[in-house]
Amino acid sequence: MSASLIDRVRERLAAESAPLRPTVVAAAIRAESGGLLGDSDVLTGLRRLETELTGAGVLEPLLCAEGTTDVLVTAPDSVWVDDGGGLRRSEIRFTDEDAVRRLAQRLALAAGRRLDEAQPWVDGQLTGLGPFSVRLHAVLPPIAAAGTCLSLRVLRPATQDLDSLIRAGAIEPEAAELIGDIVAARLALLITGGTGAGKTTMLAAILGAVRPDERIVCVEDAPELAPTHPHLVNLVARGANVEGAGAVTVRDLVRQALRMRPDRLIVGEVRGAEVVDLLTALNTGHDGGAGTVHANSPAEVPARLEALAALGGLPRAALHSQLAAAVQVVLHVGRDTSGARRLREIAVLTASSDGMVRAVTAWHVEGGFADGAKRLAELVRSRR
Template sequence: MRPNVVAAAIRAESGGVLGDTEVLNELRVMQTELTGAGILEPLLWADGTTDVLVTAPDAVWVDDGSGLRPSRIRFADEAAVRRLAQRLALAVGRRLDDAQPWVDGQLTGFGTFTVRLHAVLPPIAEAGTCLSLRVLRPASQDLAALVRSGAIAPEAAGLLDEIIATRLAFLVAGGTGAGKTTLLSAALGAVAEDERIVCVEDASELAPRHPHLVKLVARAANVEGIGEVTVRDLVRQALRMRPDRIVVGEVRGAEVVDLLAALNTGHDGGAGTVHANSPAEVPARLEALAAAGGLDRRALHSQLAAAVQVLLHVSRDAGGRRRLAEIAVLVRGSGGEVSTETAWHADRGEGTGMARLRAMLAERGGR
């Protein structure tokens, strides 16, 4: 509807007593209420924003890469937060009401990035409507840029180049917002140009500078509960697409079973990310995910030992800067269980796993 028509409707509703200034104010309020992410829009568009979180009308938090901090944005009341959450739910084809008090989806219309939406209504969210918006910007930096920024130490960059060139399979692990996707995308950009990468993601984030990249993105069910395409479905499809490398943007469920199976059937050099707060936690984390896919503990460790050789762990330093903190190798013990051994650490240098890593690189033609 054209602005002049809306303005005329506002004047008619007020009985003609509103002046131009009041009409403009009303138009701005309506635009905020009815378009985009409302009053949160400027926060989402700001450079560096990774998360915008609403826990109460007067408690809006933002993370711009340096940790969460309170913003100056305020909602008029709880009803305003609820209205925005419900409107955003409709925008992703979901319902959000007392019968379905939470929603998870992906918002588009933000130019080069998308926004992952999660919202919970009272009384499930006891203090009021809780809204979480994660900004998913394409990860397009290369390894050289990460070295220049200090996210990767020069000695670690050399090891990464060899790991990629010799087609060792690797996982990038780390906590929320630690930079897993950024590092994985940069690593894929260093893959030889004559290799075909098939990348499977839950949400489109990876954007490596590579000439032969095929991206498959999962799809949630629609409001009627049909049409879902899972990451696990797409991993299986990727196997039929003549990949040189199969990549899963984030391993978060039963798809780990199919990824490990793929890496064990001639698809060297695959990669993915997994949420873990330390390298030592990764095997246990994968155990839990594999159980959802029907793979028992013993079978998981057997598959993991044969499929993945290297673990790259990212974290934030004391100043909040993201960095590659550790390169570890996966080692299978005498009892069959896989553990991690540090090859290089950002603070301590080379570790006991370096000899094993060097041996694997040499076996595949590296230095």
């Protein structure tokens, strides 16, 4: 089948109102070829078009592979995959830039979004691509100077518990003991780290250690938290539709969660003005709350939260005052030299004489217990 014939079949199918079943695609191939193709040629064309027009196309095997967390396309011949050991280049290739663009636009449409010259980027969520939902982000040229850029994050439910993370070497036994004390004492905590560092996995494992008679209400931008716990409520934000209406933000859901009698209020990822509502809630009797924040180290958490609180109109001094009373512990996760995800540090947030909050290391994967260990022990004892 020639490229021009494939293009004519694509145009014919684009105008087709019926579902794109194999019989419909085969009929389009025969019609556009004038009936000159044999059965083997029609079957070859059918397989090629099915790959292009259904699911994630040539990326489908990567998304369905066990352990895949991210699939990234930066050029037709540059497809990268992360399956837990860091990014590596795959052998998957697109025929050309147009093929990448068509896939990005089709996936955007499946997510209820538009992607074209007037709206050259998209952020959405997909279902039906393998066993898990997928977060979609795509950018078109000329915004993406080198060509269409496609990023797919596989949203696998985070179901691991602390024991499994200890066995996998992600948590040192002495750190696990500290985490158990933190959970039992109902200390509020934040989990920090970079993208793909394992923040959500760590949070789910910690929530699995919460007493079964406590009610956990989780607010998320995308459904990832699935801890093994008998009393769990998940609230998931929703983006606006193509008309720009119908959005439900994380901040909206945090406010709703406060009316649902949570014993533990959890925000899957604190990335905006919802930090104001979370800190307010933790300061009004909702002990033991938790969330994740993008930060390179616990020491950077106060500055990171300052920036987020500014979006909600909370000044710097007020943020530090709220933070000092609301959150006690920071757990930092990251990758080691082999690319494996590990808990690297546990820190305690303390207010200095000028009212500013700083993080003091209580335990570090490379140095063991540190100055903050005594303060952490005092906090645990005071809550028991």
